[in-house]
Amino acid sequence: MYNVMIVDDEPVIRFGLKASVDWTKEGLHYVGDYPNGEEALKAAEGLTIDLLITDIKMPVMDGLILMKEMLQRFPRLKVILVSSYTDFDYVREGLQLGAVDYVLKPTLEPEEFTKLIQKCVEMIKMDRMVEEKLALVNQTTLIREQKGLEHVIKKVILEDSSLDELHRKVGWLKAPFLLLTMTLNHNDKLEEQYGFLYKTMILEDVQNYFYKNIDEGICFSVNENQMFFLLNTKVDPYVDIERLKKVLEQETNSSFTVGFEMINDLFSVKEGFEKSRLASGRRFFHPNESIFRYESFQEGKLTSLDIKWLHQILLPYDKQGLLEFLRKRFQEWESKMALPMEIKNDACEIFGHLFMKQLELDELMEKYKQIKKIETLEGVRKTLLLQIENYAELSYHKHHHPHGDNAIMQKALDFIHGHYTEELTLQLVSSHVHISRNYFSVLFKRFIGENFIDYVMNLRIQKAKELLENTSMRVYEVAEQSGFNDVKYFSKLFKKLTGSSPIDFRSRSQSPL
Structure with a gap:
């Protein structure tokens, strides 16, 4: 809804203007009414005012001064002037300043006033639409530039391509450059609980968030659990990194380690990337820390095994x-x-x-x-x-027990097929068949040919397909009945494995040939 306020030194006029329009019906939020411009300005602090209805002649601060002040704060503001027959010179000045129209107090009719309000609302909507289109064009242009630079940087880092094209693509991004390698933590637990594809979806979420919300920089995945970032930094790099890391961890409900290096020239980007990657690897020795700057150190050499x-x-x-x-x-x-x-x-x-x-x-x-x-x-x-x-x-x-593994696996598979729509872990199944978790993992891969969690996820997706084809359950209900407690994750995984969203899959499967 758009914000509207009324300013007039006569209480009767303020009451009449307020009562003559159903503000909510017209898509407006009535902020309040005020006896002079000074009080109106105070009330507007911290707000965006979209429509101002103001008298011209008032004590303390008149309507024209108020209009000028308000337009400086809110350039898209729409103004309706309220005047008497003797104010016409002031009305002319107000119209020249950009007022939409004026109404005369002695002849004010609620129906005509409502039509004028509706006209202003349409103008506000049109302004917003134009602003959104311009913002979309600007964002599209920026993303195109970011993706162009991303493509070149990828070729330099991953394919050892020439650096010649870099400076033509990076005019919009100024030095110094902050290079980050962001590594996803706890990969084994994520894979065990959600399967291999889950990590890919987290990195996709990181990249999507980055390009929607950050104008200066690029990011892309370099392997199954690492992202590379190239950013411009104007403050302490630790401040920028901590802020970015925090928001991405909240957005993806994940944990990351960051290694970084600073460079002043993109000709050093390949070397800088390698340093940031090595810095990220220092968590191996310092698991309680999460941000590492590259430092040169002498790696030791292990003696040969006896x-x-x-x-x-x-x-x-x-x-x-x-x-x-x-x-x-x-x-x-x-x-x-x-x-x-x-x-x-x-x-x-x-x-x-x-x-x-x-x-x-x-x-x-x-x-x-x-x-x-x-x-x-x-x-x-x-x-x-x-x-x-x-x-x-x-x-x-x-x-x-040279032949006992067959019986163990049959018992395990029976248990899995009876409980795959519930919470099911490697530990739970191995306990059911009375062998260690690690031995069961080896045994399962040997007999089935795929990892335990991938097998369970495929069972759940098959169940979801059946429910989508044969019931009218909502997508979140299908997810729950198939063993997924996160409908967003279910929808993404379903599309990854089947090539269609759950809704599209249902539409195709239920449509007549």
């Missing part, structure tokens, strides 16, 4: 010897401060020697992928220690 000693404690299996071996290796990881990926590769090598005879090659490679996704040094330590328990369990099952 494979002979490792095999001696595995054949025969010596659990205490293995724990002592790992304890010493963990100490070296921490003291050498090697690159996170080198530590993860070291962990994969230990894991490979530990499970080479227990797992198939594809299962072993899947475990390597999982280790390389671990986000902290403590996480890598815990994972390897947990594998010691799995080692004993796998060995026991292999020698004592």
